[in-house]
Amino acid sequence: MDTFEIGDRTIEPNSPTFVIAEAGSNHNGEFDLATDLIDAAASAGADAVKFQTFRAEDMYVRDSGEVEYLDDDRSIYEIIESMEMPYEWIPRLHEYCQEQNLYFMSTPFDERSADELAEYVPAWKVASYTSGHHPFLRHLASTNKPVIMSTGAHELAEMRESVEVLKQASADGLALLQCVAAYPTPLSDINVRVVSTLAEEFGVPAGLSDHTLDPVTAPATAVALGACIVEKHVTLDKTMEGPDHEFALEPDELDAMVSAVRDTEVALGSGDKRVLDIERELYEKARRAIHAVTDIEAGDTLTEDNIAVLRPGEREAGIQPKHYEDVLGTTAARRIREGEGIQPEALLDYDS
Template identity: 75%
Template sequence: MESFDIGGRPVGPDESTFVIAEAGSNHNGDLETAKELIDVAADAGADAVKFQTFRAEDLYVEESGEVEYLDDDRGIYEIIESMEMPYEWIPELHDYCSEQSIQFMSTPFDKRSAEELAEYVPAWKVASYTSSHVPFLQHLAGTDKPIIMSTGAHELAEVAESVAALREAGATDLVLLQCVAAYPTPISEINVGVVETLNEEFDVPTGLSDHTLDPVTAPAAAVALGASVVEKHFTLDKSMEGPDHEFALKPNELGRMVSAIRDTEATLGSGEKRVLEVEQELHEKARRAIHAGEYIEQGEPLTKENLNVLRPGERESGLHPKFYNELLETTATRDIQRGKGIKWEDVDQD
């Protein structure tokens, strides 16, 4: 499993976690709000800010009824239609992201929207509910861009079918995200262990698209399990009108999430067990060694009564404790002062 680039940023198992701040449709149809969201994501230290690009007529059948979680008196078709992001925003948001040194991304939900985005996004993000839309996956795979695909509301076998379709259509750079399609997701249901399952099953970088209310726990856990990508919704204000604000992070919470991810990466380290530079002083001063527990005269046998295993502090350290039993079979070749670290030259080894 090799790393690959998203907009020049390496993504993969040996790289720092690629953090996507999901603005979604929380712009509420206002371009300046969209730019404020970009500012927040950049200030938080996210690698990318992602919007959603769709047209209701390409997404839902008409008279499709209501969805309970949206808590809105309007029908779902009308709600989705009101959340559409104008295509003419795309180049302006892309350029604004460049000015703020953050990557612009947007999830396309249909071929028409993907074509509008193609020139401006470094990778495709596939939403959970689109991940079994095989014809659309084949279209995206043919564009030679990396693909990040969420897997919410799908069984592992269904994910396997989608992965096979992508690979057969030519996709090579693929990330799979564990996701639970519940808004918000109870923290007891987020099932972060699937991050490892997806990695083992498909041998691709994996990660988490998180809808829990907690800004830290699930993202940090995912990183600890090897997540290469973490995505989470955020908003300017949770009280704003719209279906996705309530479960999104506030700006300061987004910053906390990014900090927690970077701190988690730092705590994981290299995985190589060795004496670190920060341990060096106590490695020398606090590891126990064999010292004279009392004054030992030349020719006197070394015994349990006159030997001790102590920390040397700033004194010269004696032999490693593993030689303790061997020293009990020796005699002193010189006078040994109390507290001295005992060396092989201090004893008769015959």
């Protein structure tokens, strides 16, 4: 699988999941609110905070109408225009993220915004609706930064085309995120198994950009399936005005999500099957072995009446149960006490 670096972090299945707190446009045009979102992400243990940088005139036609899922009488153009993040915030937010030991990221929706961001972001995040914009993808690839691309509202065949465009443009690393373009996304539609599909199909790190309301289920499931990146929207208060607050996580929910991601990583372990140190006592005391159930005298034949497969507890364990049939019919070379583990050297004709 292809891998790449974001700062000092390697994006690959065997490394810790890269957690992006998607602040988006939930700053509501207030710089102090933007820094509060950064604080919330840092407190929760996220790796990066991502905003969105765009200009309405570069995104929508002016007479673009309304969007049904938003309870807003304004046109989509007017809504987007009201959400624009000032370009002069970019270096300030970048610096503030550094102070909080977070990576600053922002999704550009146009070449102009990408050029404003280029100096300050370690990687590009491509929104689902932009992943089919091949000229824009080539523009991003030309900056020699890795690309993290969401796949919402696209078929797999369309993603093949976009991936090919980025590879031909020599993008410096690529990751693909399963995403469903519904806000919020019902849990029944999040289809986290696509994380595995993307990794297998394209041979690149895969992850999840999640819009479900549940802070834990889909992200933890994605990590269990090998997600290298998990992205989730964050807000300080779901009741705030703005299109992205309602389905975003509040700080305590973001904290629960990051904890679930890290706990899932711990629970997944190394994949090596071996006896662990914490199992050692029960390995020695509870694994069954062949023991005498009566006193057995030298010269006696071992039978089902005088031996059994039992747990040894504090006694020395006898021969393993898989050799039970081989022990039956053998002759005791010495006296064997009741409860004693049957040892190979106590038998005259045992061939181990």
